[in-house]
Amino acid sequence: MTVLICGAGVAGLTLGLSLHQVGVPFRIIEAIAVLRPLGFGINLQPHAVRELYDLGLKDKLERSGVLTERTSYFNNRGQEVWSEPRGRAAGYDYPQISVHRGALQMMLHETLVERCGPKVILAGAKVSEWSETPRGLEVVLTDRQYGYEIDRLRGSLLVASDGARSHTRKVLFPDAGAANWRKSMMWRGVARAMKFLDGRTMTISGTKGMKFVAYPIGDRGKTQSFVHWIADLPLTPDRDYDSQDWSRKGSIDDVLPSFADWKFDWLDIPALIGSTTDVWEWPMVDRDPLPHWTEGRVALLGDAAHPMYPIGSNGASQGILDARVLAREVGQMGAIPDALWSYDRIRRNPVNSIILANRNEGPDAVLDAVADRAPDGFDDIDTVMSEAERREFSDRYKKATGLTVEEINAQPSIIGPVSNAPVIAPAGD
Ligand SMILES: Cc1cc2nc3c(=O)[nH]c(=O)nc-3n(C[C@H](O)[C@H](O)[C@H](O)COP(=O)(O)OP(=O)(O)OC[C@H]3O[C@@H](n4cnc5c(N)ncnc54)[C@H](O)[C@@H]3O)c2cc1C
Numbered sequence: 451m452t453v454l455i456c457g458a459g460v461a462g463l464t465l466g467l468s469l470h471q472v473g474v475p476f477r478i479i480e481a482i483a484v485l486r487p488l489g490f491g492i493n494l495q496p497h498a499v500r501e502l503y504d505l506g507l508k509d510k511l512e513r514s515g516v517l518t519e520r521t522s523y524f525n526n527r528g529q530e531v532w533s534e535p536r537g538r539a540a541g542y543d544y545p546q547i548s549v550h551r552g553a554l555q556m557m558l559h560e561t562l563v564e565r566c567g568p569k570v571i572l573a574g575a576k577v578s579e580w581s582e583t584p585r586g587l588e589v590v591l592t593d594r595q596y597g598y599e600i601d602r603l604r605g606s607l608l609v610a611s612d613g614a615r616s617h618t619r620k621v622l623f624p625d626a627g628a629a630n631w632r633k634s635m636m637w638r639g640v641a642r643a644m645k646f647l648d649g650r651t652m653t654i655s656g657t658k659g660m661k662f663v664a665y666p667i668g669d670r671g672k673t674q675s676f677v678h679w680i681a682d683l684p685l686t687p688d689r690d691y692d693s694q695d696w697s698r699k700g701s702i703d704d705v706l707p708s709f710a711d712w713k714f715d716w717l718d719i720p721a722l723i724g725s726t727t728d729v730w731e732w733p734m735v736d737r738d739p740l741p742h743w744t745e746g747r748v749a750l751l752g753d754a755a756h757p758m759y760p761i762g763s764n765g766a767s768q769g770i771l772d773a774r775v776l777a778r779e780v781g782q783m784g785a786i787p788d789a790l791w792s793y794d795r796i797r798r799n800p801v802n803s804i805i806l807a808n809r810n811e812g813p814d815a816v817l818d819a820v821a822d823r824a825p826d827g828f829d830d831i832d833t834v835m836s837e838a839e840r841r842e843f844s845d846r847y848k849k850a851t852g853l854t855v856e857e858i859n860a861q862p863s864i865i866g867p868v869s870n871a872p873v874i875a876p877a878g879d
């Protein structure tokens with residue numbers, strides 16, 4: 451009956467907590483020996499936040515992150531092109547939360563260990579191969595660095611939440627080819643800064659060719675925020691983009707010159723970049739939608755199933771929703787391949803639509819459309835593009851990705867709150 455989960459990222463840990471909630475034994479196998487709070491900012495959309503609240507994480511989440519109330523778009527002079535409320539301010543029943551990815555991962559990890567004990571996570575072991583047995587499967591675990599065999603585990607199902615560079619996906623889809631590169635690199639950093647705008651706003655400035663995203667992911671006293679920023683700039687194709695690695699260091703000098711004169715009256719971008727200690731790079735890549743996420747007793751989940759351009763704040767949220775649906779199906783049907791297929795049928799098409807919508811710039815497309823008409827800025831945005839036309843970019847994306855207020859609020863929660871779940875013994879052994 452045990453479900454083996456490959457990868458203790460946001461999606462894998464959420465799956466572990468959710469399987470515990472529905473009373474299904476599991477083990478998580480994580481390649482990294484010691485989890486550390488790596489990464490920068492991510493956004494959680496209201497339907498994903500609801501699922502984390504259902505897991506009993508409301509207080510921890512609200513303490514760690516920022517309840518984002520607006521998203522605002524600006525041209526490369528800092529003039530506002532479009533601004534709209536988010537989360538509860540937009541009418542959703544749950545907030546949108548911007549949070550440090552590492553803080554979220556650690557919170558999920560700690561909660562899992564509290565509820566299930568430390569043995570449910572086997573760290574420092576990489577899932578290398580697996581074979582189906584008459585009643586389940588056997589997974590071979592190897593050392594991440596040297597490749598020697600560490601152990602073999604038996605389970606009923608293998609769920610691979612092994613991230614954007616998923617080994618499992620490569621094995622299941624050997625002909626899928628390399629990632630699609632949009633020929634731009636995203637440099638990321640977190641810096642302390644004075645609160646800007648209302649201190650609860652995500653900002654996106656520039657155009658597809660040169661974009662700067664900045665938003666608070668935590669408060670530092672009353673006047674300062676921890677601000678996560680992303681600088682998205684074109685690169686020449688000779689850069690090695692296929693070796694995507696979340697721990698690849700970049701340099702401030704890679705980005706600062708391009709944004710040197712982006713000193714807006716609401717944020718001094720060169721000062722923000724200049725005050726950042728560590729900068730990391732990640733290429734703007736996604737992968738083509740897959741025709742199925744399940745094969746036999748193995749399923750892909752989270753980024754392993756659907757790496758997408760980080761546009762529209764959807765990546766981590768979709769991994770959380772995957773985990774909740776998969777756990778519900780396994781809880782109801784048992785740890786059998788049919789449960790994986792049911793998850794696949796429910797989740798794959800909607801998420802694949804998001805991959806495609808993000809390729810068309812998602813809601814950010816309003817910036818390019820306005821820049822085409824007014825490349826040198828404007829005195830009055832309404833003379834460049836009407837409010838209705840600008841709103842349409844955001845509305846179209848929300849409709850294509852199932853993010854309208856009506857749709858999200860009408861959806862029942864996937865499993866329900868954890869307090870209603872049966873109390874069970876620690877999972878896995
Ligand atoms: C170090 C790191 C930093 C990141 N930083 C950001 C960020 O700043 N902003 C952002 O938007 N997104 C970031 N992401 C991606 C983001 O976490 C995901 O888009 C989203 O949360 C969905 O997560 P996931 O669980 O599907 O994948 P991930 O969060 O990528 O987790 C995958 C996990 O699987 C493990 N793993 C991989 N292969 C194996 C294997 N063969 N066997 C066992 N374990 C394996 C990895 O070590 C990792 O812990 C980061 C991911 C990582 C791994």
